[in-house]
Amino acid sequence: MDHQEIKPLLEAISFAARAHQGHFRNDEKTPYLAHPLRVMTILIERFGMRDPETLAAAVLHDTIEDTKTDHDDLSERFGPRVADFVAALSKDKRQPEDQRERLYHERLAAAPVEVQLCKLADVYDNLLDSAGMEPPQRRKKIDKAQQAVDGFAPGFPEQWRHALDMVRELIAAAESEQL
Secondary structure: HHHHHHHHHHHHHHHHHHHHHOOEEOOOOOEOOHHHHHHHHHHOOOOOOOOOOHHHHHHOHHHHHHHHOHHHHHHHHEEEEHHHHHOOOOOOOOHHHHHHHHHHHHHHOOOOOHHHHHHHHHHHHHHHHHHOHHHHHOOOOOOOOHHHHHHOOOOOOOOHHHHHHHHHHHHHHHHHHOO
């Protein structure tokens, strides 16, 4: 990436750091920012994603859902494409849980492949994090990963099928407790 491409990505990292300040992962020790940075890293290193806007969306993927950030904030700062990607990756917590989950998965299934790749990187990281969890929490992470793979597999572009395969392999390792 050249200077013009990386600058908005670096700004997205700083924005996410401020938005998630004081938040921690489930272990209550790891700063939350580690997760979106790992999701971005998985997109780059494992899946081969190089699009700066998709990488920015990965870093920002939990800002609408888990902070005071809204779509307009992101659109103004990072453009409508990034904001739309993040919105597609966000659950509407105003909805009852069963309806919220159904609508979320329907939206993801119809989303652009870039959004689906962000979600695959998200579940990939959550699977890696599940290694130290109690069996019920671990099972929940495995099931969410499988739901994403199953929802995206039909019609998933051949160019990105390796990402689905990588998540499938990680699911198998998690299920056999070799993660």
